Amino acid sequence: MTERIRPSSENPWYWSDGDEPIVLLGGTDKDNLFQWTGARLEDHLDDLVEAGGNFVRNTMSDRKDGDVPPFARNEDGTYDLERWNDDYWDRLAAFLDATAERDVVVELTLWDQHDLAGSRWDEHAWNPVNNDTLPEDSLPVTGGDHWQDRIAFFRTVEEDNEPVLTHQERFVDRVLEHTLDYGNVIYNVTNEGWAGIEWELHWAEHVSDRAEERGVHVEVANMNMNPGESVEKVVDHPDAFSYVEVSQHNQHFAGASGQDHWDTLQAWRTNVEDAVGARPFNNVKIYGGFDGGKDAAGDADQAVRWFWRNVLGGCAACRFHRQVAGGDEGWGIGGSERALTQIRSVRAIEQVVDFPALTPREDLLAAAAPDEAYCVADPGDAYVVYFPDGGDATLDVEAGSYRLRNLDAEAAAWTDEETVEVTSELSVNPPERPNQVVVLTAEP
The missing domain is CATH 3.20.20.80 (Glycosidases)
Structure with a gap:
């Protein structure tokens, strides 16, 4: 060290x-x-x-x-x-x-x-x-x-x-x-x-x-x-x-x-x-x-x-x-x-x-049942949402252009990636399998 x-x-x-x-x-x-x-x-x-x-x-x-x-x-x-x-x-x-x-x-x-x-x-x-x-x-x-x-x-x-x-x-x-x-x-x-x-x-x-x-x-x-x-x-x-x-x-x-x-x-x-x-x-x-x-x-x-x-x-x-x-x-x-x-x-x-740099922000999640999704964020810059068993949630996001990625934590592999334009809310729904992570990062 x-x-x-x-x-x-x-x-x-x-x-x-x-x-x-x-x-x-x-x-x-x-x-x-x-x-x-x-x-x-x-x-x-x-x-x-x-x-x-x-x-x-x-x-x-x-x-x-x-x-x-x-x-x-x-x-x-x-x-x-x-x-x-x-x-x-x-x-x-x-x-x-x-x-x-x-x-x-x-x-x-x-x-x-x-x-x-x-x-x-x-x-x-x-x-x-x-x-x-x-x-x-x-x-x-x-x-x-x-x-x-x-x-x-x-x-x-x-x-x-x-x-x-x-x-x-x-x-x-x-x-x-x-x-x-x-x-x-x-x-x-x-x-x-x-x-x-x-x-x-x-x-x-x-x-x-x-x-x-x-x-x-x-x-x-x-x-x-x-x-x-x-x-x-x-x-x-x-x-x-x-x-x-x-x-x-x-x-x-x-x-x-x-x-x-x-x-x-x-x-x-x-x-x-x-x-x-x-x-x-x-x-x-x-x-x-x-x-x-x-x-x-x-x-x-x-x-x-x-x-x-x-x-x-x-x-x-x-x-x-x-x-x-x-x-x-x-x-x-x-x-x-x-x-x-x-x-x-x-x-x-x-x-x-x-x-x-991220902080726990469960308040940014809507339409998620208990233990369905967990969120940490630096609003306007990055959001990470963990789904223990798949599911879907609505994420309150500052307006802008973002790169949306899905990670399968059981394979340590990215499974999907796209650019999205967000005005205020974004529906996040990863694959219906355990331990999926959605990552949203602001485009430069």
């Missing part, structure tokens, strides 16, 4: 690595992407970049097959939290180099609570019975197998659990030693956070303080399980959280679908703008998997619709959530060909319009 990623001074709804606002798009098959090495990592990144992607997620997790932990082991197999496993950190360094070389922005999550869920805790390095560093009674565990049963680990700040907090900070400091030199990294404190504002503020401030000591400024957010809480905390703590992470809005369990998905996003944007000014809205996870997906996640068709409503709705960053080999895990469509095609489609539209 030419400069450190930051909110655009020209349009702070979006990110910038210079003067121009940019739209961040991604889709990858693994959340802790740094754990992949060599060609497996580089080929995956190359596929993303070739499609126009420039955004990935990276959790500092070590729970999947083939992952390595951050800590070294003793001869008896226990972990030593005061000695590092070089393989873990070498993988992180290689990942950072690979993304920086490709101008790919990394949203890095420090704590993923699913790492400690259920039976994973039994073998995890942080469990005092598995290391020779923490007092055995320092992290009491309640019964059950939900990730909130690891509550003691995420209460170290408010309970002043110094023995554990010291090593948590040591771990985060090691992450920051690697990442602060890279301008393509932004930070997310916790995945699906529930532990409370004390935990979230502690780590947000810790990251910012370490960055300041290094002489750099970084961007930090927190992702709550309830996306509305993420918005509220940016409003309440604007100095700690510099962008809004609303990923959980893109699934069934805590999110919304259809027109409600769009309307809620727009209400949040208004709230943030009124309270603290425009800030980037990120969606590092857009759920919805193949083969019907998980009940909580939704299916692949819904994933595509969430993606397009976010892009047109003014979000700064959108990434399709992970899939596994064969696409059978059900949480997302990741770096699949369908996901990459959607990214190509957005980039095709960007060849003729400047997305950050």
Whole structure:
């Protein structure tokens, strides 16, 4: 990257690595992407970049097959939290180099609570019975197998659990030693956070303080399980959280679908703008998997619709959530060909319009049913209308001569193009198939 990623001074709804606002798009098959090495990592990144992607997620997790932990082991197999496993950190360094070389922005999550869920805790390095560093009674565990049963680990700040907090900070400091030199990294404190504002503020401030000591400024957010809480905390703590992470809005369990998905996003944007000014809205996870997906996640068709409503709705960053080999895990469509095609489609539209220059304008649409069409526009210059399932609508357009194009987002291909003269209204009716986009641009 030419400069450190930051909110655009020209349009702070979006990110910038210079003067121009940019739209961040991604889709990858693994959340802790740094754990992949060599060609497996580089080929995956190359596929993303070739499609126009420039955004990935990276959790500092070590729970999947083939992952390595951050800590070294003793001869008896226990972990030593005061000695590092070089393989873990070498993988992180290689990942950072690979993304920086490709101008790919990394949203890095420090704590993923699913790492400690259920039976994973039994073998995890942080469990005092598995290391020779923490007092055995320092992290009491309640019964059950939900990730909130690891509550003691995420209460170290408010309970002043110094023995554990010291090593948590040591771990985060090691992450920051690697990442602060890279301008393509932004930070997310916790995945699906529930532990409370004390935990979230502690780590947000810790990251910012370490960055300041290094002489750099970084961007930090927190992702709550309830996306509305993420918005509220940016409003309440604007100095700690510099962008809004609303990923959980893109699934069934805590999110919304259809027109409600769009309307809620727009209400949040208004709230943030009124309270603290425009800030980037990120969606590092857009759920919805193949083969019907998980009940909580939704299916692949819904994933595509969430993606397009976010892009047109003014979000700064959108990434399709992970899939596994064969696409059978059900949480997302990741770096699949369908996901990459959607990214190509957005980039095709960007060849003729400047997305950050457009604003959501549902008021310009008439005769459209709820969830039938979504509009963004710079009136008199450009209009983009997304149809999730085909349909027709009447668009209120400033008088003039325009180039009218139809894009099939499932093929990343323009399907029709003509010049039209408009006096005040234009009927737009793309082909009756899913995910069609009508683009209207003023003729010179």
